Amino acid sequence: MKVAVCKGFWDMLPLNLAVLPWGILCGSLAVQNGFTPLEAQLMSLLVFAGSAQLVAIELIAKDTTLITLLATTFIISARHLLYGLAIRNKMIDKPLKWRGPIAFFLTDELFAFSHHHRAYQGKLRLVYALIAGGSFYVAWNLWTLIGIVAGQFLPDLTNLGLDFAIAAIFIALVVPSINALPVLCACLTSAVTILVFKLIHFEFGLIASALLGMSVGYVLQSKKERV
Amino acid sequence: MITTILAMACVTFATRYLFLAKQLPFTIGPKLQRFLSFSAPCVLTAIWVPIVFIQDKQLAITPSNPYLVAATVAVILAFRFKNLYVTTFGSLAVFYLLY
Incomplete structure (x- = not known):
């Protein structure tokens, strides 16, 4: 334990320090x-989503309508x-007392540590995820507090x-899994397509480049297993 | 304002919780699971690549881009040592020597 x-x-x-x-x-x-x-602290306590928070603060300051604000939050x-979806099979048989908090803490950063094929299997790995995700939550709120005060x-x-x-850090996590x-x-597909999407300012670029990369991986893996 | 914040919190939590809800009755078959097994490497790549390759909203593939040089070091360190701290702090040292 x-x-x-x-x-x-x-x-x-x-990651806690880097953000x-x-x-x-x-x-x-x-x-x-x-x-x-x-209110500033509640954004980090409840919304807990860095890029969405930063964009939302600017939108709220500009008196954007609530529906635009929520739609933007959804896109991000x-x-x-x-x-x-990716961790559903690993998590769905767990009771709500695990699924609830892990879902709440499911940031890019926690997902980065969720790739292991036995992630979330057994109580120790759940505790690991909860501590990793929870410590990120505490750190994020602490940094926000410092920003509010100072x-x-x-x-x-x-x-x-x-x-x-x-x-x-993300390179350190991705490269060994290749x-x-x-x-x-x-990964190469996602890398090239995200650069194109970023340069043309395509709002769903991150998810689109991920899906394109995943499709390439899926096709190649399927071919490999057939021969 | 509090209502706005609560509404936003609902959106962010809903996107995280939706597919972890038992009320959503579907199972992920082996084909979808295979597709999803590439999600972490692809998403993480799509997050780090723009940080490294795009500077001031432009593609910066030159040796004078410290992000690119240090990221190359990070890839080599990660491949060689497979250790989070070695890769992070090793490449960070190179980065700040150049930055």
Whole structure:
């Protein structure tokens, strides 16, 4: 048990630290745009979605209609549908006391640690996921709080290059999982298509490039198993 | 404002919980599961690649892009050591030498 708790904590720690500038930004930007400190904190406590929060703060400040705001939130969050689907088989037989919190903590960051074929199998792996996801939640809210309290005294930390740390961590998680041609081609497809989608500002680019890469992987894997 | 925040929270939680709900009666067959087995590598790739390759909204495939050089180091370290901390801190060191 202690091993699962420690591993969850230490695995997520680099990401917890790497998102510090964006957590602070979420807090300080909210307060600057007329949120009360409580409302700013509630965004991180309840919505708990970095990119959606940042976009929403700007939309709310511009007095966008609620329906536009929610539609935008949905577009940014749509990738989580894929995460839920991907871990459904592993999670669906678990009681709500596990599924509820894990779903709530199911960020990009937690999903990054969900790829192992035995992830979420057995109590220890569930505890691991809960600690990893939960520690990210605590860190995100702590950084938001710092942004709310001290944002006006802090320089913009998002240009310190910590986005590279996030990229490095994801590389560290992806590359070892590339153990065969289908998954290599799947990743290369996603890599090329996301760059195209980003450059043409296609809003569903992330999910579209993921689905395209997955399709390539699926086709190649199916061919491989037939011969 | 609180209502707006609650409504947003419903949207983000719904996208995360929907396919983990038992009320949604469907099972994922072996074919869909095979398709989904590529989701994590593909999504993570689609998140890190733009951070590295796009600078100031433009493609930056040049040796003067510190993100690209350090990411190359990260890929090599990850391939060689398969260790989260070695890859992260090794490539981060290279990144800040160049940044």
